[in-house]
Amino acid sequence: IIFLLFIYSALIFSSCASHAPVLPQTPKGGATNMGFQFSTENVIPVVWWKYGLNSYTEVGFKMGMPLSGAGFDISRILMKKKYRWDVLNLAYNYAANSSFDLSYYIFKANKKEKLKIGEIPLRTKWRGFRCMVIPDGRYKGIKNNQSIRFGFMIGRRLGEKWGFETGYFHDFRGGFDPENI
Numbered sequence: 001i002i003f004l005l006f007i008y009s010a011l012i013f014s015s016c017a018s019h020a021p022v023l024p025q026t027p028k029g030g031a032t033n034m035g036f037q038f039s040t041e042n043v044i045p046v047v048w049w050k051y052g053l054n055s056y057t058e059v060g061f062k063m064g065m066p067l068s069g070a071g072f073d074i075s076r077i078l079m080k081k082k083y084r085w086d087v088l089n090l091a092y093n094y095a096a097n098s099s100f101d102l103s104y105y106i107f108k109a110n111k112k113e114k115l116k117i118g119e120i121p122l123r124t125k126w127r128g129f130r131c132m133v134i135p136d137g138r139y140k141g142i143k144n145n146q147s148i149r150f151g152f153m154i155g156r157r158l159g160e161k162w163g164f165e166t167g168y169f170h171d172f173r174g175g176f177d178p179e180n181i
Contacts, residue, residue, distance in 0.1 A: 020048075020060055020073035020091035024107055024124040024157045026080065027052035035161070037062065037069075044068055056080075060091075070094045073101075083109045097147070103130040124157040132169060147171050 021037050033050040046069040048062035056077045063070050073091035080086075089103040110123035134147040153167025 019093060019101060019103070019130070020062060020071055020089060021050075022073075022075055022087060022089050022103070022105055023050060023058075024126060024155070024163060026077060026085060027055060027058035027075070029054040039069070046070075064095075068095050083111050097134045097136065099132045099134045101130055101132050103128055122157060122160060124163075125155065126165075127154045128152065128167075130167070130169060 019039075021035070023033060027050070029052050031052045035048055037046040037048055039046065044064050046062050046064040048060060050058050050060045052058045058075050060073045060075070062072075071091055071093035073089055075087050075089045078086045078088055085107050087105040087107065089101070089105065091101040091103070093099050093101065105126050105128040107124055107126045110125075129152050130150070132147075132149040132151075134149070136145060149169040149171045151167055151169030153165055155163060155165035157163040
């Protein structure tokens with residue numbers, strides 16, 4: 001068990017990027033949402049705000065202390081059915097390794113849940129794919145140290161205000177070399 005805890009801690013505290021939160025609900029025009037993001041990548045909690053421009057688009061801003069984990073993003077619903085919707089998210093993140101992100105999410109609400117118009121589905125799960133471009137990838141001794149990472153993530157809403165997201169993003173240039181974090 002101690003060995004597993006060590007591996008888990010090493011994975012958590014060796015991360016180096018930050019991502020914009022995407023709400024597991026459809027946006028509502030003129031509505032503002034606010035919350036906190038606890039990320040193993042930032043360690044420091046981040047506060048975020050989301051503002052719905054209409055029922056398909058929302059913009060967001062997040063701020064960490066001291067500025068680590070700050071950024072902005074825009075999300076757009078590409079396809080919407082009764083229990084499923086797909087979202088494209090474009091973001092810029094200011095962190096230890098600042099990045100530009102392009103994420104594609106597939107949200108799915110539980111069909112057993114009785115949904116009413118304007119009600120937030122509580123039992124929502126999602127999966128997604130992300131491409132990250134980190135202009136300063138922190139490679140040692142390389143003239144062009146830009147990092148491009150691809151990966152996937154999954155998440156689930158645990159209640160009205162709680163959920164989690166986890167994933168894996170691989171840097172094909174840096175590989176698994178610990179010197180390239």
